[in-house]
Amino acid sequence: MPKPFDEAHAATYDQHFAALAPMRDALQLVTGLALGELPAGARILCAGAGTGAELLYLAAAFPGWRFTAVDPSGPMLRRCRAKAEAAGVADRCRFHEGTVEELPGEAGDHDGATALLVSQFLVDRAAREAFFRAIAGRLRPGAPLVVADLAAPSLSGELIALWKRAWLHAGVPPEQVARMAETLAEQVAVLPPDEVAAIVAAGGFDEPLRCFQSILIHGWLARRSASP
Numbered sequence: 001m002p003k004p005f006d007e008a009h010a011a012t013y014d015q016h017f018a019a020l021a022p023m024r025d026a027l028q029l030v031t032g033l034a035l036g037e038l039p040a041g042a043r044i045l046c047a048g049a050g051t052g053a054e055l056l057y058l059a060a061a062f063p064g065w066r067f068t069a070v071d072p073s074g075p076m077l078r079r080c081r082a083k084a085e086a087a088g089v090a091d092r093c094r095f096h097e098g099t100v101e102e103l104p105g106e107a108g109d110h111d112g113a114t115a116l117l118v119s120q121f122l123v124d125r126a127a128r129e130a131f132f133r134a135i136a137g138r139l140r141p142g143a144p145l146v147v148a149d150l151a152a153p154s155l156s157g158e159l160i161a162l163w164k165r166a167w168l169h170a171g172v173p174p175e176q177v178a179r180m181a182e183t184l185a186e187q188v189a190v191l192p193p194d195e196v197a198a199i200v201a202a203g204g205f206d207e208p209l210r211c212f213q214s215i216l217i218h219g220w221l222a223r224r225s226a227s228p
């Protein structure tokens, strides 16, 4: 079993998600709509950019925007950079291997941000809140953040059953789907949606607006508070 976001995991990450592409495509579309108020030349912080899914989508949709891709996983970020180069958008991107807390720059130096499927891996609640506080620190007041995370009212409910069925439908072998369910319980903080929203708000954002759901994947639009 690869460690999360190591070389082996990064090498298969895109392929793993390809089977459920319509769910991811819908999330990208809503993310673009939620950030779409921003002007040409906007600076977007992609926290946990991974292999670049949202960065590449937004860079194509908004040709004037510039991006800061932040991710502590070298293998994931290398793939993000390679894809940005292949797509001809790397000159609008800055890549930072590390966390948002460690990102060189100044307070409020971004106009918008994304954190898609990232904070769920911060199982310690204080660390999860600190992640959002670091993002808030790099946004100007009122700036939009799109967050998506796995969330569910409980770990044994019908939503989890539907999630497993989605992966079986995508052709993932049953034993692997069973392991996935264990991983959800042990390595991912799958909290009730309102609790995730409360963590985002505690990090320095006004009450997040829930604007997306596809089975377990919940999405919110949050605005950086006037005084975080």
Ligand SMILES: C[S@@+](CC[C@H](N)C(=O)[O-])C[C@H]1O[C@@H](n2cnc3c(N)ncnc32)[C@H](O)[C@@H]1O
Pocket: 005, 047, 048, 049, 050, 051, 052, 053, 054, 070, 071, 072, 073, 076, 098, 099, 100, 115, 116, 117, 118, 121, 131
């Ligand atoms: C499931 S991937 C999501 C990647 C991308 N946002 C997407 O939707 O495809 C989660 C990413 O979050 C990164 N990550 C984990 N902890 C992080 C942290 N504290 N700050 C920023 N990124 C983090 C991981 O290295 C990984 O690349």
